[in-house]
Amino acid sequence: MRDTNEGAIEGVGLSAYKDQMDKCLGEVSLTEEELQAISAAIEIRAYKAGTILLEAGEIATECYLNLKGCVRQYYFIDGEEKTTFFYTEDQPIASFASATKKMPSTHYLSCVEDTVLSVMSFEKEEKLYKKYPRFESLCRIGVEEQLGDYQEILAKYITSSPEERYLNLLETRPDLLNRVPQYQLASYLGVKPESLSRIRKRIMLKPGVNVKLAQVSMT
Amino acid sequence: MRDTNEGAIEGVGLSAYKDQMDKCLGEVSLTEEELQAISAAIEIRAYKAGTILLEAGEIATECYLNLKGCVRQYYFIDGEEKTTFFYTEDQPIASFASATKKMPSTHYLSCVEDTVLSVMSFEKEEKLYKKYPRFESLCRIGVEEQLGDYQEILAKYITSSPEERYLNLLETRPDLLNRVPQYQLASYLGVKPESLSRIRKRIMLKPGVNVKLAQVSMT
DNA sequence: ATAAGTGATTGACTTAAGTTAAGAAGAGTT
DNA sequence: AACTCTTCTTAACTTAAGTCAATCACTTAT
Structure with missing residues (x-):
């Protein structure tokens, strides 16, 4: 259940990334070289429905941008799957609690539908940050926006x-x-x-x- | 209800910031100059219990690090206050949904106890990022960790x-x-x-x- | 010292969610 | 078409949370 249907999709990932980046304020814009380097670090992958991207116990090493399809985040508690999030088109997917602390993930990520993701390893991302500070600026802004979204989602849920x-x-x-x-x-x-x-x-x-x-x- | 009891506290803020920074991996360490510049941008403020830091409708312009005390986040819905978070010692406080999109905040922030905060304006923070990319790296890591925390908190709440x-x-x-x-x-x-x-x-x-x-x- | 105000508890009752079990609806297979 | 498998719905009953109102405990003000 962990096969990768590499399709005839290419270039799609980068343009989606560019859209994503454009949203992160017009302030930061990237050069051709920077775009090339980012493009080289991105991989586009197609997954069949049911594929598991991350298992509880594993350390998250990749982050994703959902280009098409639906990814479900869930926990396995008392013999039951408890769903805690659905990631659909244009949503970034990253299990930061696991990735930043290099701790085993407590949740699963799996594809509800056939899904196409733009994939980058955290490792490559870090390297890009060092070379291209503007890429880090861009991601910093993106993560701040995501954090804002999560704060609101949590509050909405509680209330x-x-x-x-x-x-x-x-x-x-x-x-x-x-x-x-x-x-x-x-x-x-x-x-x-x-x-x-x-x-x-x-x-x-x-x-x-x-x-x-x-x-x-x-x- | 919005007075600032500037106390005899000084330097406390920076050392707390340094601790906070040290936690953001040993990877990024700052020079004397960088620390000086950050220190200059930080203000330490003491607030009386009950003081409101941010009102719904305002745009958040500052972020905080709680040095001592307790700050409550709440919404006002159907004539009732609905509490959605408590920030205590060493926790960063930033209303990103408002700050990053320059949108009016949907929640309030108020001090439950007499509280001492380290304060930095988002504006100054942005300027520091431009001058000192390593400070931005550090904050990017900090925000990622916070996002990881929020993801876990939300999941825990749902489940x-x-x-x-x-x-x-x-x-x-x-x-x-x-x-x-x-x-x-x-x-x-x-x-x-x-x-x-x-x-x-x-x-x-x-x-x-x-x-x-x-x-x-x-x- | 008394009174007023705030916060916490308790009780009686209503409403909504959990539990268990049984069917109905639909998709896919042979 | 008959069968299987999964998902969704319904029903009867239990448990927990919401609502309304009264009381208790504690602090503060006069």
Whole structure:
């Protein structure tokens, strides 16, 4: 379950990286040479649905940018998989707790769908930082933005009920509902599958509450 | 409610920063000049309990390192304060979602106790980055570690029940129980104060479950 | 010393989530 | 088409959290 379907995809990764970089403020722009060097360090890989990218116990050595598909982060607790994140198109994937401290990862990463990722090893990334400080600036900004996102996601999670979390998902990531099995979504929302089923029913029955959106989820 | 009790504390901030830096791997070490420049950009401020550091609606312009005391992050939702984080000694405090996007903050930061912070403006920080790339390396590593921490915290929160979260708090941050009012802790654990009260009772009554720790919380 | 205010606990009751078990719906196979 | 496997739903029941209201404990103010 760890094969790499190298496809006829090339250059895609770099342009996605450039888009990503452009988002990190116009301040930092890279030269041809820098882009070349980064491009050389990036590998584009295609994975089949079900492929495991990282296992609990391993040390994370690579970071990814999701070009196409869906990657699920989960823990294995008391004999159960507990899903804690879904990474879809344009989202960076990096298990920093493991990578920065060289500690074994506590979670798994696996592909929910056939997935295409842009891959860079942390090792190569470090080398690039030394050679091209502007690349490090860019990544520093990117990581700061990610940290901001995570702070907000955590706060949103703490301050809302399972039902509110589901409604929030409907608004912010409606695509997930048609890409991911519902029992994994339930776990992600912090409830059992049976409860999510009831939440969905409850919402459908409610008077005005966004029937349109609720329909989407029933497709 | 926004006064600054400048104290006779000086130099404390820098040494704390140095400790913080030392933790960011021995790889990057700074010269005298760099330390001087950083020191010049840092301000040590003492705040009285209750002081608000950042209000919802404001754009965050400063980041902090907690030298002494406790800062609470909270949202104001449906007429209620919802606590989402407590920052204590040696923890960095930065509202990146607001700072990096120059967007109004959605949360408040306020001092639960009399608090001493090392303060740097994001503006000065950016200038230092340009002059001293090694300082940026150091901060990049620091932010990556923080991101790793947040990823783990979020996952832990998603995968545990209120009772488990409370037990986890007992193990990882027992100090908070004696520093912070219980209704704020309840909010932080995602439950109402009455529920936390019942959780505590339940734990006390349970056979073997860490009676010693439970006692601490009863002090 | 008393009164007022805040925070924590308790009780009675409601609502929502967990549990267990049984079916229904769908996709894929042979 | 019949079968299998997985996912989702439903039902009945248990447990925990929300709600509302009263009380208790403690601190602070007058």
